[in-house]
Amino acid sequence: MKRFLLPLVLFAVLVGFLAVGLTLNPREVPSPLVGKPAPAFTLPQLHDQEKTFSPADMAGQVWLLNVWASWCGGCKEEHPVLMRMAKAGDVPIYGMDYKDRRDEALTWLRRHGNPYPLIAVDEAGRIGIDYGVYGVPETYVIDKQGVIRYKRIGPLDDELVAKTILPLVQELRNK
Amino acid sequence: MIPEIGHFALILALCVAVVQGTLPIYGAAVGSSTLMSVAKPAARGQFILVLLAFCCLGYAFAAKDFSVLYVAATSNSHLPLHYRLAAIWGAHEGSLLLWTFILTIWMVAVTFFSSHLPEAMRARILGVMGLVSVGFLLFMLTVSNPFERLIPAAVDGRDLNPLLQDPGMVLHPPMLYMGYVGFSVAFAFAIAALLGGNLDAAWARWSRPWTTVAWCFLTVGIALGSGWAYYELGWGGWWFWDPVENASFMPWLAGTALIHSLAVTDKRGGFKVWTVLLAIMAFSLSLLGTFLVRSGVLTSVHAFATDPKRGLFILVFLAIVIGGSLLLYAWRAPRVGLGGGFDPVSRESMLLANNVLLVAAMGSVLLGTLYPLFLDALGLGKISVGPPYFDTVFVPLMTPAIFLMGIGPLAQWKKASLPELAMRLRWAFGVSVVTALLLPFVLGKWTPLLSLGLLLSLWIVTTTMVNIRERVSHLVGNSFLSCLTALPRAYWGMVLAHCGIAVFIVGVTMVKGFEVEQDLRMNVGETATIGGYTFQFDGAREVKGPNYLAARGTFSVTKAGREVTMMYPEKRLYSVQKQMMTEAAIDSGLLRDLYVSLGEPLEDGAWSVRLYHKPFIDWIWGGCLIMALGGLLAVSDRRYRLSWRRERQEEPEAIRSQEKSVA
Amino acid sequence: MRWLALIFLLIPALVQAEEAKPLAQNPVAEARLKQLAIELRCLVCQNQTLADSNAPLAEDLRREVREMIAKNMSDQEIIDFLVQRYGDFVLYRPQWKASNILLWIGPFLLLVGGATALVMALKRRGQGGVDAPVTDEERRRVEQLLSQGERRS
Numbered sequence: 001m002k003r004f005l006l007p008l009v010l011f012a013v014l015v016g017f018l019a020v021g022l023t024l025n026p027r028e029v030p031s032p033l034v035g036k037p038a039p040a041f042t043l044p045q046l047h048d049q050e051k052t053f054s055p056a057d058m059a060g061q062v063w064l065l066n067v068w069a070s071w072c073g074g075c076k077e078e079h080p081v082l083m084r085m086a087k088a089g090d091v092p093i094y095g096m097d098y099k100d101r102r103d104e105a106l107t108w109l110r111r112h113g114n115p116y117p118l119i120a121v122d123e124a125g126r127i128g129i130d131y132g133v134y135g136v137p138e139t140y141v142i143d144k145q146g147v148i149r150y151k152r153i154g155p156l157d158d159e160l161v162a163k164t165i166l167p168l169v170q171e172l173r174n175k
Numbered sequence: 176m177i178p179e180i181g182h183f184a185l186i187l188a189l190c191v192a193v194v195q196g197t198l199p200i201y202g203a204a205v206g207s208s209t210l211m212s213v214a215k216p217a218a219r220g221q222f223i224l225v226l227l228a229f230c231c232l233g234y235a236f237a238a239k240d241f242s243v244l245y246v247a248a249t250s251n252s253h254l255p256l257h258y259r260l261a262a263i264w265g266a267h268e269g270s271l272l273l274w275t276f277i278l279t280i281w282m283v284a285v286t287f288f289s290s291h292l293p294e295a296m297r298a299r300i301l302g303v304m305g306l307v308s309v310g311f312l313l314f315m316l317t318v319s320n321p322f323e324r325l326i327p328a329a330v331d332g333r334d335l336n337p338l339l340q341d342p343g344m345v346l347h348p349p350m351l352y353m354g355y356v357g358f359s360v361a362f363a364f365a366i367a368a369l370l371g372g373n374l375d376a377a378w379a380r381w382s383r384p385w386t387t388v389a390w391c392f393l394t395v396g397i398a399l400g401s402g403w404a405y406y407e408l409g410w411g412g413w414w415f416w417d418p419v420e421n422a423s424f425m426p427w428l429a430g431t432a433l434i435h436s437l438a439v440t441d442k443r444g445g446f447k448v449w450t451v452l453l454a455i456m457a458f459s460l461s462l463l464g465t466f467l468v469r470s471g472v473l474t475s476v477h478a479f480a481t482d483p484k485r486g487l488f489i490l491v492f493l494a495i496v497i498g499g500s501l502l503l504y505a506w507r508a509p510r511v512g513l514g515g516g517f518d519p520v521s522r523e524s525m526l527l528a529n530n531v532l533l534v535a536a537m538g539s540v541l542l543g544t545l546y547p548l549f550l551d552a553l554g555l556g557k558i559s560v561g562p563p564y565f566d567t568v569f570v571p572l573m574t575p576a577i578f579l580m581g582i583g584p585l586a587q588w589k590k591a592s593l594p595e596l597a598m599r600l601r602w603a604f605g606v607s608v609v610t611a612l613l614l615p616f617v618l619g620k621w622t623p624l625l626s627l628g629l630l631l632s633l634w635i636v637t638t639t640m641v642n643i644r645e646r647v648s649h650l651v652g653n654s655f656l657s658c659l660t661a662l663p664r665a666y667w668g669m670v671l672a673h674c675g676i677a678v679f680i681v682g683v684t685m686v687k688g689f690e691v692e693q694d695l696r697m698n699v700g701e702t703a704t705i706g707g708y709t710f711q712f713d714g715a716r717e718v719k720g721p722n723y724l725a726a727r728g729t730f731s732v733t734k735a736g737r738e739v740t741m742m743y744p745e746k747r748l749y750s751v752q753k754q755m756m757t758e759a760a761i762d763s764g765l766l767r768d769l770y771v772s773l774g775e776p777l778e779d780g781a782w783s784v785r786l787y788h789k790p791f792i793d794w795i796w797g798g799c800l801i802m803a804l805g806g807l808l809a810v811s812d813r814r815y816r817l818s819w820r821r822e823r824q825e826e827p828e829a830i831r832s833q834e835k836s837v838a
Numbered sequence: 839m840r841w842l843a844l845i846f847l848l849i850p851a852l853v854q855a856e857e858a859k860p861l862a863q864n865p866v867a868e869a870r871l872k873q874l875a876i877e878l879r880c881l882v883c884q885n886q887t888l889a890d891s892n893a894p895l896a897e898d899l900r901r902e903v904r905e906m907i908a909k910n911m912s913d914q915e916i917i918d919f920l921v922q923r924y925g926d927f928v929l930y931r932p933q934w935k936a937s938n939i940l941l942w943i944g945p946f947l948l949l950v951g952g953a954t955a956l957v958m959a960l961k962r963r964g965q966g967g968v969d970a971p972v973t974d975e976e977r978r979r980v981e982q983l984l985s986q987g988e989r990r991s
Contacts (some may be wrong), residue, residue, distance in 0.1 A: 004508050007452060013461075015494050017545070020552040022474040022486045028555060029881055032925040099894065103640040125898045132923040134881035134895055188949025222902070410890050417885060476885035519960050527959075531952035539945035546932075546941045555937045559879045561887075568945045694861040694868070701858040712858070783861050 031132045031151040038065070038140065038148050039130040046105060046119035049112055053094070053120040055146055062172045065140040066092040067117070067128065069100045070108035078155035079112050085161060086114075086115030091169045095119035098136055099126050130175040141165060143172040178243050181231025182322040188275075189312040191217050195305030198296035203371065211298035218301050221308060222279040229276045232263055232321055232557045242328030242427035245269055245321045251334035251751050253722035261344045262335045267469060267479040268321035270348060274465070275311045277349070277356045278304065285360060285385075290692070292381055299367035307359055312490045312572045318484050324381030327333035334722070334751035343403030351396030351423060355461040357389020358426060361433060362458035365451045366500055369507040374447050376514075382454070384810045388436060390430045391806035396569035397423050398799035402577030411692070411787050413795060416565040421479035421544045422464030428537035429457040432530045434806075439526050443588060445514030446527065453530070455504060459497045460537070464515050466493055472548060518590040524802040526582040532576040567625045570627075577680075580673055581638030585645070599645070603637035620688065628684025639670055668809025672802045679798025685791035694774075698781040708769060709733045710742075713771070714780055725758070728773050728782060732762065744773045744784075768792045867907045874903060874916060874921065877930045 033039075042054045053064075066082065068075040082093055095116035097105045102121065109119075122128050131140070132151075141150040150168055152160065195217035202210025232245075236259045241247040249265040264273040273626050282304050282807040289297045314364045315321065335344075368374040370809070400423065405413040414420065420659035436450040465470070470486025499777040543560045551557055581603065582596055597604075615621040646666070647658040691705045697712040715728040725747040732739045742760035749756065759772040774783030868887035872889055878899075880891035888896055888903075899920070906916045920928050932938045 004448075004505040007455075008498065008505050011501055013976065014545075015490065015498070017549055017552050018466070018470075018490055021489065021548045022470060022483055024548070024551050026472065026474045026547070026551070028557075029883060029925060029927045032922065072548060082279055099898075116527075125895070126902075129898060129902060129923060132416075132925075185903065212854050271941075412890075415885075474884045524960060528953075529955055531956050532949070533949040535945065538948045542941060542944045546938075550937060556926060556940065558932050559925040559928070559930050560932055560941065561877070561879065563931035564941070571958050572945060572949065625898075695858040697858040697859045701856045703858040784858075 008118050014050070027114060028153055029134060031153075034151055035130055036148060038142050038146050041120075041122075041130065043120035043122055043127060046095075046102065046121050053118055055142065058094070058142065061067045062091060062141070062143055062169050064091055064169075065096060065131075066093050067096045067098050067122075067131070067133050067136055067138045067140075069098045070104040070121075071100065073082060074135075074155040075137045076107050076112065078157070079115075080113040081156045081158055081161060082166070083113050084158075087099055090166055092117055096127070097121045099123065099125045117160050125128070139165075141168055141172070144175070149166055176321040177234050177238075178240070178324065180321070181228040181235075183222045184228040184231065185312060185316055185322075188221050188228065188279075189247040189316060190310065191221045191224065191307040192305050192312055196302055196309050197305075198300035198302075199305075200370070203295040203298045203302070206295075208294065211294050213296045214301035214305075217305065218279070218282040221305070221425075222548075225272075225276050225279045228781070229263070229272060229323075230273060232269060233260055236260055236262055239332075240328075241330070241332050242325055244323045244325040246268050247325050247329040249335050250332040252331050253750070254332075254335055254340070255505065255721055256792040257345065258335055261339070262423050264348045265335050265339055267421040267485070268315065268319045268323075270352075270479070271311060271315050271319055272321050273348065273514075274352055274356060275308060275315065276415075277352045278308050278311065278359065279825055280353075281356055282308070283359055284636060285363075288444070289381075293373075295371055295579075296364075296367050296373070296378075296381075300363040303363040304359055307363075307496065309379060310496065311585060314485075314488055314492065318482070318488055321460075321832055331751075334749065335467075336530045337723070337749040337752060337754045338407060340722075341403065341407055341747075343399060343407065347399040347403055350392055350399055354389050354393025354396050354430075355423075355426060357385070357392055358430060358454075358458040358461050359453045361386040362500070365454035366503065369500075369503050371506065372510065374451060376441055376444045379437045379447075379450065380682045383434070383437045383441055384815050386430065386433055386454075387806045387810050390427070390434055391803040392421070393427050393430060393797050393812075394803040394806070397427060398796045398803075401799075402796045406761060407793075411690075411759075411770050411772070411789065411793070412783075416474065416540075416543070417477065417564045418473040418544050419464070419468050421540050421565075422460075422467050425540055426460040426464065428533050428540070429453060429460055432533040432537075433457050435526050435533075436530055437663045439523055440514065442518070443515045443523060445517060445523055446530075447511050447528075448508045451508065451511075451749040452504060453534075455497070455500045455638045456534075459493075459500075461624045462493050462496060466490060467544075473544070479709050488498070491600050501812030515589065517588070520593050521591045522583055522588045525586055529576055529579050529583065532572055532579070536569060536576070540565065543568065568579050574627065574631065577635065577676070580676070581634045584642050584669065584673075585638065587602070595726060600638060600641060603634065603641050607633040607637050615688075616691070622688060622816075623767070626679055628688070632677040632680040632684070636672055639673060643670065652657060660692065663776070663814075665809045665812040665814075668807070668812070670805070670806045671808055672805030675798045675801030675803075675805055678794050678801055679814070682791050682796075682798055684815065686789050686795070688789045690792075691788045693786045695784050695786065696777055696781055697784045698779065703786055705786055706767065706769075706790070707734055708739065708788065710769075710771065710786055712782070715776070715782060720747065722751065723749045723756075726773065726776065728760075728771075728784070730760065730771055732769060740769075742769065742771050745773045746773045763793055764792060765793065786833050808825045810825045864908075867904060871900060871903055874913060876901060878920065879926065879928050879930050881924060964981055 038055045040055060042052045045051045045053050085091070086093060093115055094117070095166070097119050099122070105119075105121075120127075125133075131138075135153065137155055139152040139156055143149050149172060152165070156165070157167050193590065194215060198210045199214035199217075202208070222583065234240075235243045235246050236250055237256065239252050239259070240247070240441070241250075245266065245268050249262045249269070250259050254262065262269070264270040282301060285297070285300060285304070290302070292300075361382055364385065368378045400420070401413045404415070405411065409797065432455040433450065436453050437447050438444045439452045466486070466489045468475070468477060469480025470489060471478065471483065472486065543564050546560050547558050573594040582600065585596060585599060606631055610633055611626045614629055615625045641661075646662060647655065650658045650661055693703060693705055695703050697703065699712060699714040702709050702711045709732065711731045712734070713729040713731060715726045718725045718727045725745040727743050727745045730744070732742060740762045742762055744760035746760040747758055748754075748755045755774055760768055762769040762770075767788060770787035772785045772787075772791060774785060776782055860868075875889035876887045878888035880886045880888050880893055880896045882893035882895050883891045885895075888899055902919075903916055908917065911919075917929065921933075926933060932941055934942065
């Protein structure tokens with residue numbers, strides 16, 4: 001008798017998984033770098049090409065690395081959020097201009113505002129690969145020891161900032 | 176106005192479907208002939224109504240009515256008429272309407288070809304199909320309405336995805352859906368038999384032609400999809416184990432197992448419970464496929480635009496239909512007795528083993544397709560499962576099945592002897608093995624997989640020849656030819672279908688073993704030689720199409736100095752969606768395909784070009800077509816034509832008395 | 839006359855078309871790239887392999903892999919490099935690890951499970967099913983049906 005119930009039971013398990021599956025996003029690729037040290041790099045800065053920027057410069061601080069580009073639509077979407085965050089001054093946001101042209105990036109910033117104290121330029125996209133960037137915008141939360149603690153794939157929004165990012169930043173500061 | 180008529184027709188169809196899904200089944204349970212007789216007119220009425228809705232949508236496309244949201248999303252004023260009509264099933268809502276329409280076509284077919292069935296059975300079959308139809312109509316009317324209006328109307332449409340602007344689009348989805356939906360008939364037969372308690376050989380005999388025809392359509396549909404991808408995507412691939420491809424392949428595997436299982440139940444009354452389960456499985460996989468494609472649960476190049484609400488609806492529908500049928504199965508199946516007994520070595524056991532292998536293969540495909548979802552749901556990370564996995568797993572499972580394909584038809588029913596079978600097949604085995612080992616050397620290269628593929632296809636052909644010879648020798652006949660024609664069509668159908676598989680395997684083996692690809696930069700006037708053919712690039716020029724602008728390259732192909740053909744690959748920019756498309760140039764031949772694909776323009780009129788020589792690749796789809804023809808041949812067998820003509824004139828007493836005792 | 843001979847010598851050179859050169863700088867390395875890239879997934883066009891995708895990231899990644907091949911890194915090292923940055927998602931051939939064991943062994947388990955169920959079903963059948971003896975009445979009915987069938991066909 002029991003063996004006739006087996007197909008039904010197996011099906012019920014399957015439906016359970018499929019139901020959970022409806023809440024997931026199969027396209028999102030979570031980063032294996034969360035919990036690992038932020039990959040080192042030395043990149044020229046956007047505004048002052050003589051100077052460079054490196055994550056080591058930020059040791060002892062909790063900070064955000066925001067990967068963006070002037071050709072990216074989602075970046076335009078999240079930009080007001082970044083501007084608000086910069087104004088509030090809760091956490092420094094450093095930018096990484098990804099596979100972009102310098103003049104176009106400068107023009108874009110002039111038009112939309114500049115929330116970043118500093119922007120590193122990754123023209124060839126190699127550092128992006130080291131960070132597992134596969135689409136812009138992407139944002140990393142990096143702690144005092146230089147370890148990546150969180151990665152957001154896609155534009156930031158106010159809710160995420162308020163509910164996830166800022167609390168995390170606070171927590172990391174208190175450590 | 177017309178879209179509103181269509182919308183209204185769907186609402187009416189839903190009402191009719193509700194009636195069709197409830198009254199006849201209830202009538203069959205209580206034995207009310209009046210209620211049961213509602214089924215036939217209800218099914219036909221539904222067909223008319225859904226046909227009307229389909230025509231209304233077609234009219235909206237033909238007339239470029241961009242005030243209908245669906246038309247605006249998938250069509251364009253510059254789109255040629257035949258593609259405007261094919262765009263009916265170009266996206267989610269319209270393809271659902273196609274699904275439902277095809278369901279009503281099968282329903283109507285059942286009303287015409289079922290007069291030999293007992294009334295209660297027919298009522299239940301149409302009732303079950305009506306319930307399925309309720310689900311789809313409700314789905315359309317609630318969250319996927321193809322007639323939704325766009326106010327204000329769009330000035331012009333967003334155009335059909337350029338990838339879909341192709342003859343393949345006209346044929347592939349309808350054929351595929353005829354297959355998917357056709358399995359609903361086998362499903363309805365199974366449910367009807369479980370409800371009525373008359374699961375027997377007669378039920379299997381009635382089920383068989385419906386199942387086989389659906390299987391033929393599905394075979395053709397899958398082959399068309401594969402051929403279309405080859406032709407259209409520009410990189411020469413024909414099967415990618417993409418979730419949606421798998422979603423069509425799994426019902427096919429289950430359907431193949433079902434056809435074989437039905438044969439046993441028909442002839443020997445065995446496997447009844449297993450056959451019913453397979454029938455439920457085949458249609459369930461069709462529905463599961465519908466869910467996977469439209470819910471956004473898996474990433475796929477074929478996936479329709481997704482919406483979690485839609486996914487949820489289909490999941491609930493799936494749970495009700497499949498859960499309900501499996502519950503019915505768990506309740507009723509234990510009462511079904513065993514059929515005729517058989518030995519551990521017999522045709523029955525070999526068919527059962529074939530079933531096990533096919534279902535294991537189907538399960539593996541399901542596992543591979545859903546595993547990333549399982550891990551993600553359990554929070555264990557995100558992985559990808561692609562062709563390397565499926566190729567590794569599928570071949571070892573199918574190889575024994577194909578060996579059985581050679582032995583099974585020769586084994587006797589009920590009791591066979593292995594040593595005796597080995598004796599009869601020794602010649603076939605010897606020839607196959609020796610040829611398979613040596614032929615690759617003759618052809619130029621030897622790999623184990625190459626030999627394996629050749630061995631399997633040779634095995635099928637040689638064992639079939641042994642089988643035919645034996646069958647003919649048993650007939651006391653005059654000429655060889657008259658003996659051949661004396662063998663029933665169902666037998667030839669089997670032979671043809673099995674040989675179709677052999678042809679398919681040859682195609683796959685030879686292409687994978689011997690195909691050559693070259694990535695070149697070609698200046699005007701330069702040549703390249705692959706597979707003995709010399710390609711000369713004669714430059715590219717700009718060409719204007721109805722809704723695109725293209726760069727068309729010209730290649731002259733020669734072999735040993737003699738001209739073979741001219742080839743014109745294109746790189747098209749579609750004006751509306753601004754999408755760039757590679758239109759490869761393909762020269763098809765019986766023994767090889769030449770495939771030229773333009774890459775990127777380089778300086779001085781030079782282009783990066785990809786050239787392929789693909790031997791025997793058309794045998795892949797040729798094999799599938801032969802399989803489908805075999806199925807059709809089997810269905811045209813005398814016994815089905817006779818039984819249809821005979822209606823209920825002189826039904827054998829045995830069946831009538833059986834009906835009385837069980838109903 | 840000598841210049842005529844010269845022309846005849848030159849004509850083949852004029853008539854014979856140039857052989858097209860391979861697109862890649864280094865065909866051997868490119869072949870190895872292809873072998874690796876068809877088992878890697880493009881992260882942007884997620885339904886294409888790294889070999890086939892035209893996405894900018896895919897081109898960048900192919901460039902990286904080419905450089906790693908030039909540095910004589912092994913296949914496993916190249917795969918590890920990519921997995922470190924993008925996770926297992928980038929591999930079309932799932933790796934052998936605890937969470938994937940069910941995936942790789944699953945088909946075998948299905949086969950063994952199915953075969954076991956088959957053997958058990960056959961055994962059960964062998965014990966239970968007893969062929970009922972055919973009575974005379976039934977024998978007569980069989981004769982009747984067979985003769986009816988002959989007349990009809």
